[in-house]
Amino acid sequence: MEHIDKVIGTFEKTDEAPSVDSTRVSRAVISRLPRYHRYLRMLIEEGCLRISSSELSRRMNVTASQIRQDLNCFGGFGQQGYGYNVKYLYGKISELLGVNEGYRMVIIGAGNLGRALAGTHMFERRGIERVCMFDNDPAVVGQVMFGLQVYHIDRLEEICLAEGVDFAVMTTPREVAPAIAERLSALGIKGILNFANTELAVTRPDIIVENVHLSDPLMKFCYDLKHKKV
């Protein structure tokens, strides 16, 4: 027990450990990291300090060899048989994923989806500060939703510049999203997380656009429904 504590103690000093070289991590691994991050968070909440690749494999329903391959570059494992140091690995993955960078964001659209996102803890849990919301509907402009002031979309440039906004979460109808994206692009925002159900593209190549399609998991689900073996 004493020995294990010593090992954990060593690995918890993440500040002193060398940074993970992001160029050595493939896109495929990156795309799987958010899921590892979620599971590691759950383990921390359960008070679990160490986990073997086989136990993590059972929980996450992926093979242990996949897990070892994916997490190889992160270190955080002591001697053979001790498993992964959960907090160390969580810290390393957080750092690589850009969690806790202190990004400041706005939500465009104060309809149902905008409110649903404003009401989650997913931003603050990742160290992201929610600045405000924008809409063009007089019925919602001026209201406060989940602690966020709703401003008229006409004030987008003024407020984003004054507040030093890093990125926008787009929840408008798809028809108006491209024009707003160009306005955000023109004012030099770093990125757009787009829930407007359209493939948004901006003219400036330096702006990150992540298009989220809620119908993609629906279709994977329909595939599983159709092909399930019962």
Place this chain on the structure above:
Amino acid sequence: MEHIDKVIGTFEKTDEAPSVDSTRVSRAVISRLPRYHRYLRMLIEEGCLRISSSELSRRMNVTASQIRQDLNCFGGFGQQGYGYNVKYLYGKISELLGVNEGYRMVIIGAGNLGRALAGTHMFERRGIERVCMFDNDPAVVGQVMFGLQVYHIDRLEEICLAEGVDFAVMTTPREVAPAIAERLSALGIKGILNFANTELAVTRPDIIVENVHLSDPLMKFCYDLKHKKV
């Protein structure tokens, strides 16, 4: 031109073409199919009948060889140089994904996220019938939202059985999701599409659970923000 029409004519008879053997398609390909499905739909809306793997590659920002590998098992390509028959491929992928199977679904939770999902066209576009919504809040029970009646959650079993519901979309707070999932499981529903931000698991192994985490694309986005080269 006449020749191309003939080729398209041949391939559009999807009813006569042999079905795609789902056991021959890997999970990795399946997970990429919804994206192909979206792009093919856009092409059809644009009136595009044929597309080369290189043009599809440019639009989707994946390599042409990846596209050829992924779509190899679907057929739908004529002679070398003619490219893919868009409608044929769309039809084949739809069939494999279980689109237009006539599934009937209910939405659990009539809060912001439930309303946001009820207000999209993503279900009807895939031939899924939205039956009704459930909630426990007296303020919303009895209302009609986006054409859907909101019933009290106490009537879940009665209405799901009477209506022959195939699956449920879970949008409740995460704390109450597991208990409702067990009720759905007990009444023999086929699956749960879970937006309740928790890893839902039901005791019956024959029930498909798809856990959707809106924070996963957020984290991929944060990674790209942090590591972008500008």
